[in-house]
Amino acid sequence: MSFITGVGLTSYGKHEGSSSLDLMSKAAEIAIADAGLKRSEIDGILCGYSTVSPHIMLATVFAEHFGIQPSYAHAVQVGGATGLAMTMLAHHLVDAGVAKHVLVVGGENRLTGQSRDASILALAQVGHPDYEVTLGPTIPAYYGLVASRYMHEYGVTQEDLAEFAVLMRAHALTHPGAQFHDPLTVADVMASKPVAMPLKLLDCCPVSDGGAAFVVSRERTGEAGIRVRGCAQAHTHQHVTAMPALSELGAEISIAKAKAASGLAIADVRYAAVYDSFTITLAMLLEDLGLAKRGEAAARVRAGYFGRDGEMPLNTHGGLLSYGHCGVGGAMAHLVETHLQMTGRAGPRQVRDASIALLHGDGGVLSSHVSMFLERVR
Amino acid sequence: MSGRRADWTKGGEGIAYQGCGACGKAQYFHRSFCAACGALDLVEKSASGTGTVYATSLVCRAATPETRAHVPYNIVLVDTVEGFRMMAHGDNDLAIGDEVIARYQPFAGRLVPYFAKTK
Numbered sequence: 223m224s225f226i227t228g229v230g231l232t233s234y235g236k237h238e239g240s241s242s243l244d245l246m247s248k249a250a251e252i253a254i255a256d257a258g259l260k261r262s263e264i265d266g267i268l269c270g271y272s273t274v275s276p277h278i279m280l281a282t283v284f285a286e287h288f289g290i291q292p293s294y295a296h297a298v299q300v301g302g303a304t305g306l307a308m309t310m311l312a313h314h315l316v317d318a319g320v321a322k323h324v325l326v327v328g329g330e331n332r333l334t335g336q337s338r339d340a341s342i343l344a345l346a347q348v349g350h351p352d353y354e355v356t357l358g359p360t361i362p363a364y365y366g367l368v369a370s371r372y373m374h375e376y377g378v379t380q381e382d383l384a385e386f387a388v389l390m391r392a393h394a395l396t397h398p399g400a401q402f403h404d405p406l407t408v409a410d411v412m413a414s415k416p417v418a419m420p421l422k423l424l425d426c427c428p429v430s431d432g433g434a435a436f437v438v439s440r441e442r443t444g445e446a447g448i449r450v451r452g453c454a455q456a457h458t459h460q461h462v463t464a465m466p467a468l469s470e471l472g473a474e475i476s477i478a479k480a481k482a483a484s485g486l487a488i489a490d491v492r493y494a495a496v497y498d499s500f501t502i503t504l505a506m507l508l509e510d511l512g513l514a515k516r517g518e519a520a521a522r523v524r525a526g527y528f529g530r531d532g533e534m535p536l537n538t539h540g541g542l543l544s545y546g547h548c549g550v551g552g553a554m555a556h557l558v559e560t561h562l563q564m565t566g567r568a569g570p571r572q573v574r575d576a577s578i579a580l581l582h583g584d585g586g587v588l589s590s591h592v593s594m595f596l597e598r599v600r
Numbered sequence: 601m602s603g604r605r606a607d608w609t610k611g612g613e614g615i616a617y618q619g620c621g622a623c624g625k626a627q628y629f630h631r632s633f634c635a636a637c638g639a640l641d642l643v644e645k646s647a648s649g650t651g652t653v654y655a656t657s658l659v660c661r662a663a664t665p666e667t668r669a670h671v672p673y674n675i676v677l678v679d680t681v682e683g684f685r686m687m688a689h690g691d692n693d694l695a696i697g698d699e700v701i702a703r704y705q706p707f708a709g710r711l712v713p714y715f716a717k718t719k
Contacts, residue, residue: 343663346663353609356609356708356712357687357688358664358707359657359687360661360663364657366659367655367657368655370657370696371696374696416661416672418657418658418660419657419660420657463677463685464685
């Protein structure tokens with residue numbers, strides 16, 4: 223058994239003068255206070271990575287900086303899936319009795335700490351150094367390739383993809399911490415600068431500064447009982463060149479295993495938090511997870527299905543596309559928002575029922591997947 | 601294991617791959633073993649340079665001065681007739697399903713495979 227006992231999130235956007243460690247510390251402090259714990263009670267630390275300040279021992283660097291001496295600590299690197307992979311590990315660690323309270327933390331000054339070119343270059347390195355990177359692709363190009371194929375096989379259009387950017391922006395408008403607060407239309411997305419076709423600028427998440435953290439504990443520390451009901455991973459490839467057919471991607475494998483581990487079905491889910499680095503990522507994952515039929519996710523967006531008041535509220539903070547993406551912390555914001563929704567603390571964004579949530583993270587080019595079910599227990 | 605063939609990743613004009621003597625799988629990313637079955641008896645081969653376009657993405661925003669000089673350039677995934685998939689460059693108007701053949705073009709200080717329609 224494990225519980226998410228506290229969450230912390232900074233605003234995303236520009237944090238001029240803040241280092242990655244500063245942003246991690248800020249989020250960690252909020253999460254520990256939210257759990258009602260003292261720093262000294264944290265006996266495990268899992269952290270992600272920082273492309274701005276790479277280090278071979280980031281967890282202990284952070285522990286020393288933050289002022290704690292845990293009995294278990296190391297970094298985890300699974301690209302965009304890192305946040306949920308750490309949560310899964312923390313769940314197993316507390317369940318196995320290795321630690322009582324594991325702090326999971328990610329944060330990076332990716333926007334102000336390095337140039338946008340440096341970020342794009344760093345991220346392109348998920349490609350193969352000899353057979354791909356030499357050709358000058360970018361992360362949007364890797365996903366652009368996948369998008370072209372997905373659109374070809376399932377009849378999805380660029381206007382369909384634009385719907386996801388519009389939805390995430392609409393959600394971000396109601397969150398003061400989001401990076402973007404200007405409303406968007408499908409026409410705006412269609413008219414935005416081409417980046418790696420079929421993906422345009424507004425199909426892509428931004429580069430952000432920010433931090434996110436949560437505490438995973440063996441027992442609940444307060445009234446709220448948000449429990450990890452079941453989770454699973456799947457890793458089918460690293461490079462887009464070696465990606466399996468669209469019908470054999472890891473999201474379908476990890477969700478099947480997570481359903482088996484939790485004894486839950488998609489029909490039980492009341493709130494969804496799904497990785498959205500690009501509009502195509504979100505469209506594909508929703509369909510791979512079974513939250514929409516093949517090629518029909520955009521129609522569900524248009525029908526309001528994934529809105530705050532819809533049947534399956536999705537990324538109500540605005541997701542990576544509009545809350546922002548600071549690296550590891552990016553997708554951790556999805557879990558923070560899920561926790562706020564499940565505990566009835568989402569304020570004006572509060573949905574009717576978030577008693578069971580499905581979270582999904584993706585790293586690389588749909589390479590690494592983590593699916594997780596959270597449930598609220600009395 | 602025989603010697604390596606002309607290979608664009610090593611500066612040559614050719615697409616090298618490996619065939620597994622045990623399971624028959626064609627392998628593009630060079631290794632000392634077959635990633636499908638683990639066998640060591642790989643045969644070095646040269647691809648014909650023909651195939652079918654699997655996916656395309658026209659890069660309009662590049663991140664280095666060397667690559668920016670080529671914008672826009674089309675990144676393609678091609679399924680070769682030999683049975684492996686590879687990333688390369690291609691004509692900007694290539695569409696999924698097009699049958700293509702490779703030549704070699706300079707890009708950011710090296711030669712890269714560049715596909716155009718066969719017909």
